[in-house]
Amino acid sequence: MSQDVITTRLIRLDADLGTTPDEVIHGLAHVVAHANRTDNPGQLAADALARESKSPTGVPGGIAIPHCRSAAVTVPTLGFARLRQAVDFGSKDANADLVFLIAAPDGGGKEHLKLLSKLARALVRQDFVQSLRDAESEEAVLALINDVLGTNPSDNKQAASTAAKASSTDAEAVRILAITACPTGIAHTYMAADALSQEAAKMDGVHLDVETQGSSSVTPFPAAVVDRAQAIIFATDVGVKDRERFAGLPVIESGVKRAIQEPRTMLEEAVAAAKDPAARRVPGGATTTSGTENSQASEGSQGLSTAKKLQQAVMTGVSYMVPFVAAGGLLLALGFLIGGYDMANGWKVLATEFSLGNLPGHDVNIDGSMVHFDRAGLALYLGAVLFATGQMAMGFIVAALSGYIAYALAGRPGIAPGFVGGAVSVLVGAGFIGGLVTGLLAGVLAAWLGQRKAPRVVASLMPVVIIPLLTSLLVGLIMFLLLGRPLAGIMTGLQDWLSSMSGSSAVLLGVILGLMMCFDLGGPVNKAAYLFATAGLSTGDEASMKIMAAVMAAGMVPPIALSIATFIRKSLFTPAEQENGKSAWLLGLSFISEGAIPFAAADPLRVIPSMMAGGAVTGALTMATGTMSRAPHGGIFVSFAISPLWGFLIALLAGTITSSILVILAKQMWPNKALQLARNAG
Structure with a gap:
């Protein structure tokens, strides 16, 4: 074979x-x-x-x-x-x-x-x-x-061979474990494993076992090997499978490439950590209960830098928040579609005081006043039910953002205080800004408490009772006594500023949002713009809905524009790009900006600036036309939630044409040498 x-x-x-x-x-x-x-x-x-x-x-x-x-x-x-x-x-x-x-x-x-x-x-x-x-x-x-x-031996036999050579003569050796994993799981995973193993063989007093979590196989460490271990190395670019097995072990974390480039340094750091009672440890054990279960790789000996950890924690919170926003926002939009826009004036009464056997009429008593609705009967009732369900989902977005930021920083002990902090933020009017603050605060506090040594009698209660209790208490006190009102003031000022936007200031904001949406096509900058839009959408004010329209329209531009460009000037694109272009337009219409990533990855200097220009045009025009979107996702398929639809379509068309023309000109006037080479080779 x-x-x-x-x-x-x-x-x-x-x-x-x-x-x-x-x-x-x-x-x-x-x-x-x-x-x-x-x-x-x-x-x-x-x-x-x-x-x-x-x-x-x-x-x-x-x-x-x-x-x-x-x-x-x-x-x-x-x-x-x-x-x-x-x-x-x-x-x-x-x-x-x-x-x-x-x-x-x-x-x-x-x-x-x-x-x-x-x-x-x-x-x-x-x-x-x-x-x-x-x-x-x-x-x-x-x-x-x-x-x-x-x-060569097959997967994980390197570790088994190393273990087999262990005898009474190395009984005093420091026993280190290592996990290696890369995103693809084909090459770097095994190169890192062998680099560590070969270096360990040259070091006196070090015994190493390696588990490769690659594509070809994963053979977990035997329980006895884990029990004897004194420290562990995580050389990974992806999450570690079954990380809880190593709870309490001193840990050194890095990206997988560092293990290839500096295997001896990492082993020396692991030996030092094994002998240091204050060393950072894998969360979940008796001696430590904090840390992140989803820690990402870094190039440093103690994991990610503080700034990078905070950034990734916020991105984790956003990624967990998005399903609440998408589900809730689309349910709100469907509620409007079925029950009519005036249904929002009495949705709670309509959804809770009526039923399939008791449908509402056109005139309904809402809090003591008779309110007239354009629609009645089943349509009004179902619209209110959908709207109410969407409201409940949207009510979780700040808590989910806060809770999962804390989770990214402190693991499971951070979830409860993060959610509590988010709920308090909503209560005091601090909104998503408060959610960001409480998530980071809860995560840092929970992680710090988890690193404190606890008597064995209460150690098992730390992650499930003591840390969530103390952290929730501290976050609540800090928000109510210190930060709540200032953050609420900032949020109110932001909402007032957005509401007062008109003319050139609104257009400028649209330009900025359009540039952000097309800069990294699903990366941190794109997600930051989307968070800004969706978090404001829960308030229901017109300014927030205008921002949502600008963000969604601009995010649709890159895949559609690149698809059109591949049809117009096929020769400027590789066969793979031509193939991707056949489906990218549909991804764009669905507001899936990631449909443009294959083009940007292959030719970033020509593609990304062209897409940003089109995104800026689209963002500016949606703001200039006062276009609003009540739905946070769905693209053209939620056109019923966009008004005026003509403004949205004009902005989208203008941005798409701009990006298509610019990317064609860039590729024609500044030829792609890689494409020319591929043609010559073919």
Whole structure:
């Protein structure tokens, strides 16, 4: 089976594939096509570049391993190039002259991925790497690669071998565990594991066991190994599976690439942590109850920097809040559609005091006054029920934002005080600004309390009773006694400012929101604009609905514009981009900005500025026409909740035309060298 992974037709020696990672990856994709391993090299290159955009694949030693899962290949495939001119793939030590393109079939079996992971593990062996540089023929390279594919141990056997060598002679060794994981789970996962294992073998008094949480397999540590461990290393770019197994162990956290580049440093930090009673620990145990169960990777020895932790905590809160906003907002919009807009004048009475057997008429007694509704009977009642359900969902958004920010910082002990703080924010009128503050406050306090040593008799009560109780109390007191009124004043001032916007000030805000929505297409800046819009939507005032319309319309522009551009000037786009363009318009109409990410990842300097210009035009025009949206999501499919609809459509059309023209001009006047190379290779 390993013979099928690579052939001499997939190898290029002393090749000139370009001067940038994009060009090299496109060149290797066409090497794969010439070997009859794919009939869509553009798609393969786009998939590899999408992975590259998440984290550069250069590793120490002048090596790069761009890799991906792709529907463009049906069998696991390796393309290899020894470059005449080394290219910067993001490694700290040197540019890469040895480049492997690892392509795994989308949805392929784990046995295939095991073979690919073996190659990645071999790349940390200096003798193997030097042999690749010294090889004089494609046949020699093929023999070297097939040798490691056929003889290297399979997943996690490195750790098992290390454990088997343990005996009474190393009984005094510091026993360290390590978890390695990367987003794709093919290459960096196993390179990090082997880099740590090989370095540990050179160190006296260190015993290391490694669990690779990759795509090919995950073999958990035996319980006995975990029980004997004195510290653990998390070298991951994704969440650690079953993290609670290691509760109470001193922990060193980093991104997976740091374990490849600085394995000895990380091991030394883990040894020091094992001997330090005050070391940071995995949350959930008897000696510690805080920390985040969803900690993201970092490049530092003590996890993420404080600023990065706070930023990611806010993004976590936003991501958990969005389902409440989407469900609640769409239910409100459906309520208006079915029951009429005047239903909002008495929705609570209509939903609770009537039933299917007692439907309301046109005139209903609302709080002692007779109110006339345009609609009556089943339509009015169902509209009120939908609206009431949506109101309940929207009532959670500040609490959910606050609660899950705290959760990101302190794990489960932070959830309750975060939700309590959010509820208090709503009560005192501090709104989503108060929710942001209480979430961060609750998370920091809960994490701090969790790191305090507790007597064993109360340790088990800390995460479920004591920390939530004390933190909720502290957050409540701080909000009621100190921060509540100032934050409410800020929120009121913001709402008054928004309500007073007209003319040029409103247009300027629309421009800013449009630029933000199109800057990173679903990233932190995009999410910040969306949070600003959706959080204000719960107030129901016209200014907030105008902001929502600007944000949604601008976010629809990039996928639609790029789809149109691929139809107008097909030759300016790669085959993969042309294929993506066939469906991107539908994603855009649905307000899914992420439909433009494949285009932006492959060509950010031409695509992103063009999209931002169109987004700015759209945002400005929605504000200028006073367009409002009562729905937080759905795009053109919630047109019934947008008024005036003509203003929304004109703004969307103008922005789309602007972006389409600009991206075509940018690609025509500033040609894409990677695209030209792909054409020449084809």
